[in-house]
Amino acid sequence: MAGASMTRSTPDVAVLLLAGLSHLQCRELLEADAGYKISRVHVYPWQREITLRWVRDRELCWQLSRFGIDEGARREGTGTWYNTGRRSRGTEGRLRYLYIGREGRDVSEAREIDQDGRDHARLGELLRIPSCCIEFYLANRHVAKTRYHDEYVQLTSQATPVRAPYLWEMNYVGQYFGFSLYHHYPCSWTCSATLKRARRALRIVRCASPVWARAFRRHLRGAMICEPGRAVHCIRGEVPRSSTTFAGSQVVSTDWSPLGAALRSTGSIRAAMKAGGVARRVPTPLVLYFQ
Numbered sequence: 023m024a025g026a027s028m029t030r031s032t033p034d035v036a037v038l039l040l041a042g043l044s045h046l047q048c049r050e051l052l053e054a055d056a057g058y059k060i061s062r063v064h065v066y067p068w069q070r071e072i073t074l075r076w077v078r079d080r081e082l083c084w085q086l087s088r089f090g091i092d093e094g095a096r097r098e099g100t101g102t103w104y105n106t107g108r109r110s111r112g113t114e115g116r117l118r119y120l121y122i123g124r125e126g127r128d129v130s131e132a133r134e135i136d137q138d139g140r141d142h143a144r145l146g147e148l149l150r151i152p153s154c155c156i157e158f159y160l161a162n163r164h165v166a167k168t169r170y171h172d173e174y175v176q177l178t179s180q181a182t183p184v185r186a187p188y189l190w191e192m193n194y195v196g197q198y199f200g201f202s203l204y205h206h207y208p209c210s211w212t213c214s215a216t217l218k219r220a221r222r223a224l225r226i227v228r229c230a231s232p233v234w235a236r237a238f239r240r241h242l243r244g245a246m247i248c249e250p251g252r253a254v255h256c257i258r259g260e261v262p263r264s265s266t267t268f269a270g271s272q273v274v275s276t277d278w279s280p281l282g283a284a285l286r287s288t289g290s291i292r293a294a295m296k297a298g299g300v301a302r303r304v305p306t307p308l309v310l311y312f313q
């Protein structure tokens with residue numbers, strides 16, 4: 023059944039991309055269409071009509087959040103991350119969440135739980151977040167908020183028993199640059215349940231378009247340098263070691279920072295970390311390699 027619904031939806035997701043929906047929004051929509059999970063997709067007012075048309079055509083169950091989201095209401099600086107913002111009672115002209123799935127009961131439950139914000143474990147289950155990662159998220163919420171600007175990359179790295187490079191499918195940090203295969207904080211960079219989920223998402227994407235699936239791979243391989251609360255930098259292309267040099271034009275950043283400038287001018291992660299004066303900063307920027 024899942025295969026049938028995926029095939030049915032394949033030509034039209036391109037229309038949503040052309041209409042300006044992101045790769046992440048489209049992936050989430052397809053995952054719900056495949057009956058794999060409940061998806062919670064952020065939808066801007068100008069995207070609502072075409073998205074709901076797509077959802078209705080596929081006879082998916084859907085509901086919109088009763089709250090709106092004011093983007094950028096929280097402290098900025100960690101890049102374009104779609105779930106940053108503050109919830110507001112008013113919905114007029116605002117970004118809202120769209121909950122979609124094959125089971126109406128699950129869609130309603132996800133919306134209600136999210137509305138009162140209490141049962142994170144159940145919401146995570148509906149969104150198909152592995153239980154090990156839900157536990158990790160709940161156990162680390164306080165320290166993530168107080169020490170790492172609500173970002174988890176440092177905590178995930180501390181909990182990972184082996185050193186990078188990690189598998190590119192695990193790179194959720196790519197979300198800052200428009201691509202990722204899942205949206206939760208993994209309990210480690212080697213979490214097998216997350217890898218399984220990411221690969222399932224990749225199969226769904228590939229079923230829609232093999233070329234699109236290759237774009238995910240191209241954007242998720244490489245080095246990610248995270249400065250919590252400040253910026254995330256991505257070095258596009260093959261960067262397997264810190265000693266490898268690269269062209270300044272390979273660097274993309276969510277925000278300006280001295281480290282980003284040093285990455286561009288030195289073309290070396292090692293040199294940039296020295297030049298950027300990172301030793302004085304806490305937490306120290308984190309370099310992650312995905313291949």
Ligand SMILES: [Zn+2]
Binds near residue numbers: 153154210214215216
């Ligand atoms: Zn996990």
